[in-house]
Amino acid sequence: MALLELEDLHVYYGNIHALKGVSLRVEPREIVALLGANGAGKSTTLNTVSGLLRPRSGAVRLEGEDLTRVPPHNIVQRGVVQVPEGRRIFGQLTVLENLEMGAFTRADPHGVREDVDRVFALFPRLKERAGQVAGTLSGGEQQMLAIGRALMARPRVLLMDEPSMGLAPLLVEQIFDAIQEINRQGTTILLVEQNAYMALQIARRGYVLQTGRVVLEGPAEQLRENPEVKRAYLGG
Amino acid sequence: MDAPLWVSGVVYGLSMGSIFFLLAAGLSFCFGLMRIISLDQLLYYSLGAYVAYQVNVATGLTWPAMLCGALAAGALSWVVERWVFDRIYAREITFTMITSFGILVAGVGAIKYVWGLVPRPMGIPVEAQVAVLGVNVPVYRILVIAITGAVYAVIQWLLNWTMVGTAIRAAVEDVDQVEGLGVDVYRLFTGTFVGAGMLSGLAGALHGPLVMVDPQMGLEVVPFVFMVVIIGGLGSLKGTLVSAFLVGQVVSLGSLVYAPLAQMAPFAAMLLILLWKPTGLYGSALLRR
Numbered sequence: 053m054a055l056l057e058l059e060d061l062h063v064y065y066g067n068i069h070a071l072k073g074v075s076l077r078v079e080p081r082e083i084v085a086l087l088g089a090n091g092a093g094k095s096t097t098l099n100t101v102s103g104l105l106r107p108r109s110g111a112v113r114l115e116g117e118d119l120t121r122v123p124p125h126n127i128v129q130r131g132v133v134q135v136p137e138g139r140r141i142f143g144q145l146t147v148l149e150n151l152e153m154g155a156f157t158r159a160d161p162h163g164v165r166e167d168v169d170r171v172f173a174l175f176p177r178l179k180e181r182a183g184q185v186a187g188t189l190s191g192g193e194q195q196m197l198a199i200g201r202a203l204m205a206r207p208r209v210l211l212m213d214e215p216s217m218g219l220a221p222l223l224v225e226q227i228f229d230a231i232q233e234i235n236r237q238g239t240t241i242l243l244v245e246q247n248a249y250m251a252l253q254i255a256r257r258g259y260v261l262q263t264g265r266v267v268l269e270g271p272a273e274q275l276r277e278n279p280e281v282k283r284a285y286l287g288g
Numbered sequence: 289m290d291a292p293l294w295v296s297g298v299v300y301g302l303s304m305g306s307i308f309f310l311l312a313a314g315l316s317f318c319f320g321l322m323r324i325i326s327l328d329q330l331l332y333y334s335l336g337a338y339v340a341y342q343v344n345v346a347t348g349l350t351w352p353a354m355l356c357g358a359l360a361a362g363a364l365s366w367v368v369e370r371w372v373f374d375r376i377y378a379r380e381i382t383f384t385m386i387t388s389f390g391i392l393v394a395g396v397g398a399i400k401y402v403w404g405l406v407p408r409p410m411g412i413p414v415e416a417q418v419a420v421l422g423v424n425v426p427v428y429r430i431l432v433i434a435i436t437g438a439v440y441a442v443i444q445w446l447l448n449w450t451m452v453g454t455a456i457r458a459a460v461e462d463v464d465q466v467e468g469l470g471v472d473v474y475r476l477f478t479g480t481f482v483g484a485g486m487l488s489g490l491a492g493a494l495h496g497p498l499v500m501v502d503p504q505m506g507l508e509v510v511p512f513v514f515m516v517v518i519i520g521g522l523g524s525l526k527g528t529l530v531s532a533f534l535v536g537q538v539v540s541l542g543s544l545v546y547a548p549l550a551q552m553a554p555f556a557a558m559l560l561i562l563l564w565k566p567t568g569l570y571g572s573a574l575l576r577r
Contacts, residue, residue, distance in 0.1 A: 102468065128470025140465045142458040149454050156455055157470045205470055 053116055055080045055240050056101070056132070056209050061110035063093075063100050070096045071107070072264040078209065083231070083241045085251040085272065087285055088261035094244040095137055097261070098211045101242070102134040103127045114209070129157055131208035135215065137244075139198040143187030147178055150186050150197055154204030164204070171200035174230055192223035199230065209240045216247045228254055248285035252276045260285075295423040297544045298537065303429040303498070305536025306436035310491035311509065312516040312528050313443065314484025320460045320523035322377055322477050325385040328368060329488040330506035330513070331395035332361035336489025337496040337505060338403055341410045350413035354493035361489020362482050369481040377477065392506065400503045407500035432494050439487070440529055447525070456480065460523055512539070515558050520568055527570025 054077040063071040071093050078084045088094050099105045101112050103124035112119045119127055133154075142150050151171060155164045172179035175196040181189065186197055195215055202210060215231065216224040224247065232254050235241050245251035252258055252272045260268035260281060268278065275281050311333055318326040340357030344350055368391060376384055414431065417424040447453035459466040459473055467473045492505070499505065516535050520527030535554050542553030561569065 104464070104468065123472075124467050125470045125472045128468070133470070134468055136465065136468060140462055142461050142465070144461055145454065145458055149458075152451065153454060153458050153466070153471075154469055156451060201469070 054078060054113075055115060056242065057111075057113040057116075058097070058101065059111045059113070061097070061100055061107045061112070063096055063105055063107045070264055071100065073110070074261070074264070074266055076259050076266065076269070078240055078242050081235070081238065081240055082257065083235050083243060083255045085248070085255035085258035085275075086242060086244045086261065087246075087248045087251060087258055087275075087281075089284070090246075091263075092261040093264045094261055095213055096264075098134060098213050098242070098244055101127075101211055102132060125157070128205055128207075131206070132211065133202045133205045133207035133209075134211040135198050135202045135213060137213035137217065139191075139194045141186045141189075141194050141197050141201065143185070145186055146183055147186055147189070147197060148182045150201050151178075151204050154201035157205070163206075167204055167206065171203055174203075174233060175200055192219050192226070195219060195223075195227055196230070199227070199234075203234065203239075207239060209242065210234065212241060212243045214244060214246060216245060216250060224250060248281065291421070292423040293544060294541075295421050296425055297540045299420065299425045299429055299433075301537035301540030302533060303432045303536070304539055305533035306432050307491050307495045308509070308512055308516045308535055309436055309529050309532035310439065310487045310494070311513045312520070312532055313440075313525060314487045315513060316517050316520070316522060316525070316528050317456075317480050318484050319517075321456060321463070321480050322373070323381055323384075324373065324377065325381060325388065326373075326481070326484065327385065327388040327510070328365075328391040328395065329484060330510060331392045332365050332485040332488035333492035333495075333509070334396065334399055334503065334506040335364055336361040336492030337410070337501045338399060338492075339489075340493035340496050341408055341501045342403075344411050348411075350411055350497075354413075354490070354496075357493030357496075358486050358490040361492070362486035365485020365488075366478070366482045368485075369478050373481065374474065374478075377474075396503055396506060403503070405503060407502035410496040410501050412497035428497060432498075435494065439490070440525070443525060452476070452479070512554060515554050518568055519558055519561050521565075521571025522568065524568075524570035527568060531569055 056078040058074055058076045061071050061074045074093065074097055086094050086097060096105060100107055103119065103122060107120055114130055114132060142153065151168055155167065158164055177193055178196055178200055181193065186194065189197060212231065215227050219227065228250050231241060243251055243255060252275055255272045257270065258272050258275045259266050268275065268281065311329060314329050315326060318324050336357035339360040340353045343353035343356045347353065372387065372391065376387060412428050414427045416427045418427050418430065447457060455466060455471055455476060459476055463473055512535060516528060516532045519534065520531030538553045538557045539550050543550035565571065
């Protein structure tokens, strides 16, 4: 059984039909890339999984259990956590406080302590700045913090929305290395990206969305060679 | 003007400022976190005073009566939050403001029904006076200031050194993202609202012995409390404290200079401060949302 399964999702913003029957699967320990142009419905799909948007019809299932009636905070407790687009860290809180917020619902202080160390091992820059107010971090550091904060909830599925957005190429490489490392440590990842080239390098499979529909799906290497994908998303 | 008048004026201003702070802090948090303008806090203020008065009359006790006032105010605010605000948080801010005004007016009506229109005198816990710089001032006013200082310290501790406090600060910045991290923000809302209600009730109870307890008392402080929130800068506790004491002093010392100034001077002060700093003294980036 798939760890995460979306079946025929229809989502509306008012009268606008944003998702027109999206279905996809994420198997345990996979990285799955969700590609597409602006407005194709990528973020809408993630926000529907994390419960911020409600579908008019269709289902989101975590190990077979429907999440579409579950309130957002319970979805996190079941192990589905989103790293939002634009990072949205708490700028007035310190780096450490941001991480602690990610672990708010957990009742095992010892495990939380361990996970802080784990995040610091993944992103040593954050350790150096643990006591600093997060609003003073650079864009790359803020992205690291947003990922670290999500990891503090011990997710089984991590939903990542445009982690490369607005970052210099060197930082994008660092972030993608970290995503691979997180995946190696056992976390399943659904990755939304405009940077299709980078995403298809680390993903096992991918889906291409166009105006609210899945128009292509397959193993990452196959999508990389697909002429349409090449033309539309890989610059030739 | 002679020195003794100034000393008692400053103490009077600080004790007024203390009451303003207790009221404005709750109002400021309700706006910062839930984005509501909770005029009904003034009802909890009146209720706190009336319950304290009633328990005082029935038992002769003073401090425990005030505690009862604060607790009763907290209980009523809990009922209102569960019944009313929980259903309308998502609405426009004007909607919640008008709703809260309706609750305030209805509540004042209920108070008039129960306790009548005649102002009631309330017993004072400490009648003694103490010499400050050679001037006798009532010990009770000094205690009101001290209690407010302690309340301020406790709130700061809660905000900065507990996980719930961290969550409240985070939610003032970005409530959706806090929810996205698995926090049940509606529980934070309830806790904050009841906390604000208890502070308002405490303000009323502490204020009772200094004024007459009367049905209009909540409506009378509305302009001052709003001024405090606006001058301090929305969402800043420290700003609220500074501005509460400032408004208290302007009311008190202004009336020493020229009696009608007591009503007018705070507005003039607010105008000047807003011309100089449009977001208030400690107004912050928290209002970007």
